[in-house]
Amino acid sequence: MKFKSLSLILFVLIAGIFNSCDKIDPPYTTQGGGGGGEPEEVIQKVLLEDYTGHKCVNCPAAAKLASDLKEVYGDQLIILAVHTGVFAEPENPPFDLDLRTSYGDQWREQYNIIGFPSGLINRRIEQGSAILSSGKWGEKVMDIIENIQPQASIDIQTVFDDQSRNLELIVNSKFLGSTNETYFLQVLLTEDSIQGAQRNNNAAVGDVPTIEDYYHRHVLRQDINGLNGEIINEGEAIVVNEVYTHTYSLTLNAAYKAQHCSVIAFLYRISDNEILQVEEKHILD
Numbered sequence: 001m002k003f004k005s006l007s008l009i010l011f012v013l014i015a016g017i018f019n020s021c022d023k024i025d026p027p028y029t030t031q032g033g034g035g036g037g038e039p040e041e042v043i044q045k046v047l048l049e050d051y052t053g054h055k056c057v058n059c060p061a062a063a064k065l066a067s068d069l070k071e072v073y074g075d076q077l078i079i080l081a082v083h084t085g086v087f088a089e090p091e092n093p094p095f096d097l098d099l100r101t102s103y104g105d106q107w108r109e110q111y112n113i114i115g116f117p118s119g120l121i122n123r124r125i126e127q128g129s130a131i132l133s134s135g136k137w138g139e140k141v142m143d144i145i146e147n148i149q150p151q152a153s154i155d156i157q158t159v160f161d162d163q164s165r166n167l168e169l170i171v172n173s174k175f176l177g178s179t180n181e182t183y184f185l186q187v188l189l190t191e192d193s194i195q196g197a198q199r200n201n202n203a204a205v206g207d208v209p210t211i212e213d214y215y216h217r218h219v220l221r222q223d224i225n226g227l228n229g230e231i232i233n234e235g236e237a238i239v240v241n242e243v244y245t246h247t248y249s250l251t252l253n254a255a256y257k258a259q260h261c262s263v264i265a266f267l268y269r270i271s272d273n274e275i276l277q278v279e280e281k282h283i284l285d
Contacts, residue, residue, distance in 0.1 A: 049120040053087025057201040062117035062134035079218040094197035122275040156281035169248040186229035192260040
C-alpha cells in the first residue's frame with residue numbers, strides 16, 4: 001500500500017487545479033475482476049460515481065482524475081459515470097448526445113446534487129452528506145481501500161449471445177460476517193467509449209472550448225433489477241458464507257456496443273445506503 005499512498009499524494013497536491021464546479025484517448029476497454037473469489041482472496045473494492053454532463057466545462061478534468069485513480073488502484077476501483085441534470089440535456093449538434101437515465105436523475109435528486117462535477121464514494125455519508133468534489137475523491141478512495149476490511153464478496157457470471165443479443169447474468173453474493181442490517185443488491189449496465197462532443201475549459205485535458213471527439217467512459221446505461229435493486233434479507237438475519245444467487249436475462253439494446261458493455265453489481269445497506277462491496281464484469285469476458 002506504500003506505493004499507492006505515495007501516488008495519492010500527487011492527487012492531493014494537484015486537486016486544487018481540477019476541483020471546481022459548474023452551478024482521453026480512445027477507444028477504451030473496460031476491465032473488471034468479475035468476482036470476489038474465495039474468502040482468502042476477497043479484496044475491498046470501491047465505487048466512484050461521477051455525476052457529470054457533456055455541457056459541464058469542468059467535468060473532463062474530473063473524469064481525468066478518476067481515470068488516473070483507476071491507474072493507481074486497478075480493479076479495486078470501479079467508476080460509474082452518471083449523466084444527469086441540466087448539463088446532460090441534449091441540444092443542437094454537436095451536443096445532441098443524450099446519455100441521461102431516469103434512475104440517474106432520481107439519484108441526483110435523492111442526494112441533492114447541484115454542483116457539477118460531483119462524486120459519491122461508496123455512497124458514504126460524512127458530515128451529513130455523501131457528495132464529494134473531485135478534489136476529494138483520491139483521499140476518500142485511498143481511505144476505504146487501506147482501512148476497510150471486506151465484509152462481502154460478489155461474483156458476476158455473464159453469457160452473451162451475439163446473434164440474439166441476449167445477456168444472461170448470475171450474481172452471487174456472500175457475506176463474510178454476521179450482521180443484523182438489511183441489504184439490497186443493485187445491478188447496472190454500463191457502456192464505455194461513447195463518442196460525442198464535450199465542453200471543456202481546461203487545455204491540459206483537451207481542446208477548449210469543445211472536445212469534438214471526446215470518449216465518454218463508464219456511462220450508466222440502464223438498471224437491470226430496478227431503481228433500488230432487490231432486497232437480500234428482508235426480515236431475516238444474514239447467513240455468513242451463504243451464497244445469495246440472483247439471475248437475470250435481458251436483450252442488449254441495439255444501440256449499445258457489446259464490446260464496451262459491462263455489468264456493475266453492488267451490495268448496500270438500507271439504513272444509510274452505504275455500499276458494502278462492488279464488482280464489475282465485462283459482458284464478453
